Amino acid sequence: MSPALTNHPHSSREKKLGLVLRSLVLLSILLVSTVLVAPMALAFSNGQNASVVIGQPNFTTKLSIAPLVNQSRLNTPYDAKFDSSGNLWVVDSADSRILEFKPPFSTGESASTVLGEPNFATSYLAGSTQVNGTVLSTPEAIAFDSSGNMWVSDTGDARVVEFTAPFSTGENASLVLGQPTLGTAGDTTQPASQSNLNAPAGLTFDSSGNLWVADPGFYRVVEFKAPLSDGENASVVLGQDNFTAKQFPNEPNCPPACNTPTTSTLDAPFDVAFDHSGNLWVADRDDYRVSEFTPPFTNGQADSTAVGGACSIFGEVLAADCMSVIEFIGFDQSGMLWVSDTGNGRVLGFPAPLTAGENATVVLGQPDFKTTYGFSWNATQSLLIAPEGFAFDSAGNLWVSDSGVNRVLEFSSSVVSSTSTVSSTVSASSQTPVQSTVSSTTLGQQTTTAQVATSSAGQQTASSSSTSSSGGGGVPEFPYQSAAVAAITVLVVASYLLMRRRGVNQLPRA
Numbered sequence: 356m357s358p359a360l361t362n363h364p365h366s367s368r369e370k371k372l373g374l375v376l377r378s379l380v381l382l383s384i385l386l387v388s389t390v391l392v393a394p395m396a397l398a399f400s401n402g403q404n405a406s407v408v409i410g411q412p413n414f415t416t417k418l419s420i421a422p423l424v425n426q427s428r429l430n431t432p433y434d435a436k437f438d439s440s441g442n443l444w445v446v447d448s449a450d451s452r453i454l455e456f457k458p459p460f461s462t463g464e465s466a467s468t469v470l471g472e473p474n475f476a477t478s479y480l481a482g483s484t485q486v487n488g489t490v491l492s493t494p495e496a497i498a499f500d501s502s503g504n505m506w507v508s509d510t511g512d513a514r515v516v517e518f519t520a521p522f523s524t525g526e527n528a529s530l531v532l533g534q535p536t537l538g539t540a541g542d543t544t545q546p547a548s549q550s551n552l553n554a555p556a557g558l559t560f561d562s563s564g565n566l567w568v569a570d571p572g573f574y575r576v577v578e579f580k581a582p583l584s585d586g587e588n589a590s591v592v593l594g595q596d597n598f599t600a601k602q603f604p605n606e607p608n609c610p611p612a613c614n615t616p617t618t619s620t621l622d623a624p625f626d627v628a629f630d631h632s633g634n635l636w637v638a639d640r641d642d643y644r645v646s647e648f649t650p651p652f653t654n655g656q657a658d659s660t661a662v663g664g665a666c667s668i669f670g671e672v673l674a675a676d677c678m679s680v681i682e683f684i685g686f687d688q689s690g691m692l693w694v695s696d697t698g699n700g701r702v703l704g705f706p707a708p709l710t711a712g713e714n715a716t717v718v719l720g721q722p723d724f725k726t727t728y729g730f731s732w733n734a735t736q737s738l739l740i741a742p743e744g745f746a747f748d749s750a751g752n753l754w755v756s757d758s759g760v761n762r763v764l765e766f767s768s769s770v771v772s773s774t775s776t777v778s779s780t781v782s783a784s785s786q787t788p789v790q791s792t793v794s795s796t797t798l799g800q801q802t803t804t805a806q807v808a809t810s811s812a813g814q815q816t817a818s819s820s821s822t823s824s825s826g827g828g829g830v831p832e833f834p835y836q837s838a839a840v841a842a843i844t845v846l847v848v849a850s851y852l853l854m855r856r857r858g859v860n861q862l863p864r865a
């Protein structure tokens with residue numbers, strides 16, 4: 356060893372300091388990686404109260420569907436999504452418009468922007484003869500692409516249109532799918548083809564920017580490949596063997612076999628969503644199931660897993676895995692599948708890993724898994740009448756469109772680590788499994804187990820103060836993770852600067 360280094364009075368101390376600082380840097384990097392990948396579960400209480408209502412002045416009013424179009428009322432809201440700035444966009448379907456609400460959100464607040472109509476006081480009802488780039492006809496769903504542009508299922512006009520950001524009231528759409536031009540009227544009597552749509556509903560983008568559309572009028576889901584262009588042909592079809600087939604119950608020339616659900620058929624699919632592994636899930640509405648399709652996707656392929664099943668008797672016998680008229684679906688950060696069980700007036704959460712016939716572990720909109728709204732249409736702070744689309748904000752709160760009473764409700768959540776044990780207070784009798792009517796295999800892609808808290812709900816009346824972020828897929832970015840990453844990043848930088856100051860970027864060599 357060099358005598359100069361051996362005799363240096365600070366050599367040993369500097370060497371130890373260097374080792375400590377380098378170890379600290381390595382530990383910091385490990386912590387960053389752990390925080391980034393650690394799944395977080397959302398904790399909701401079964402039957403809990405909502406905290407904010409939009410579209411009504413309070414939780415107990417349900418303004419009638421009268422010609423009172425204005426800036427703060429809703430008329431049969433369907434989908435709801437957050438843009439990248441945390442603004443909430445609501446598909447106000449019966450008024451044929453899309454409304455933007457800006458945070459901080461408060462009960463009964465007014466919208467700030469309207470798309471599909473020239474102003475807040477106008478509503479072109481379904482069947483309007485006007486077909487152009489500014490007017491919508493009973494839209495049902497929206498999705499945002501990676502550039503922040505909004506895509507709308509203009510269901511009444513049998514098309515999907517794009518509005519480019521930044522958005523302004525009454526702006527023109529820039530692109531159309533399902534029809535050759537923005538001025539072409541949709542004709543639902545036309546046979547199915549590779550380029551047309553029939554009452555399109557739910558939308559989602561995959562990681563490559565391709566747009567997937569639920570096309571319930573033709574009993575199928577179709578993919579349009581990026582870059583998207585006016586009137587382009589679809590590239591993949593699910594639910595049918597090919598692009599011209601339209602086979603399902605009550606359709607002319609349908610062989611008897613298509614009256615029986617199979618793993619490769621869909622009955623009025625209404626929504627589509629990708630899980631964190633890139634698998635496509637379809638709300639197979641009238642088959643009372645949510646079906647999974649795994650890539651690579653091919654025309655007419657069979658599903659690999661199905662969750663859910665029909666309820667025994669509508670309004671009388673319910674269970675934690677049965678559903679009636681499934682409208683919208685989505686995933687949270689933990690991989691939990693959320694389903695709007697519209698026919699039973701509730702939203703259900705199914706924890707990952709998803710398996711055929713599994714029970715939901717959380718229910719919102721009803722006090723328990725055995726209760727449905729029946730024939731009561733009274734508005735309350737906890738009851739859902741006909742839930743449709745939903746979205747998570749950046750704090751993990753769930754926003755649900757309650758179309759039956761013309762409003763959107765926020766259900767506040769707390770965030771817990773999915774690796775911690777959270778006990779459920781749901782009684783065993785409320786989660787008695789029923790036999791699934793769908794023959795399917797077990798999902799093997801998701802590995803994260805999400806436990807959901809189901810303690811009794813408290814009264815919540817305060818306005819929301821959470822800052823929202825990008826919705827679209829219903830995957831929130833939790834502030835707890837972001838804060839931890841920021842703190843650890845500061846630690847790494849501080850360690851590096853201290854090393855530079857001490858002059859121990861390179862350890863003494865022997």
